[in-house]
Amino acid sequence: MTFLSPLTVVQAQLEAYNAKNIDALLQTYAPDAQQFTLHGELLAHGHAQMRARYLARFAEPDLHAKLLSRVVVGHVVTDAELVTRNFPEGRGTLEMLCVYEVVNGRIQKASFVLGEKTLTGAAVQSGS
16 A cells, blocks of 8 residues: 655645645544644544644634744654734734654644744724
C-alpha cells in the first residue's frame, strides 16, 4: 500500500484548516489520533473530540494560519505558524509551533506550543 508523504499530509491539513473544511481536515488525521500541548496535557483524542475543537475555532471569521517555516525529519513535520484569531478581547495573532507525527499517511499525534499573542483590533460587539 502506498501512503502520502508526511509533507503532503501536513500541507493538506493546513489547507483544510484555512478553508475551514472539517471533513478534509479530519481525513488527514488517523481515527484515533491524539493532540497534546507539547510534553503535556491531552487536548483531544479521536475524530469526535477533534471535530468539536476545530468547529469551535472555525466559527472565528478571521481564522487563518500562515506558515512561517517547516522542517521535515522522517515521519515528523514541524511547522512554525502565525495564526490570526478572534479572541474575546479582539482580533489578533498567535505564534504556534506544531509538531506532527505521520504514520501510514495520516497524522497520529500532534503537539502544539502556544507562543506570544498580539492583539491587532478591537473585540467585535454584537447586538449594538
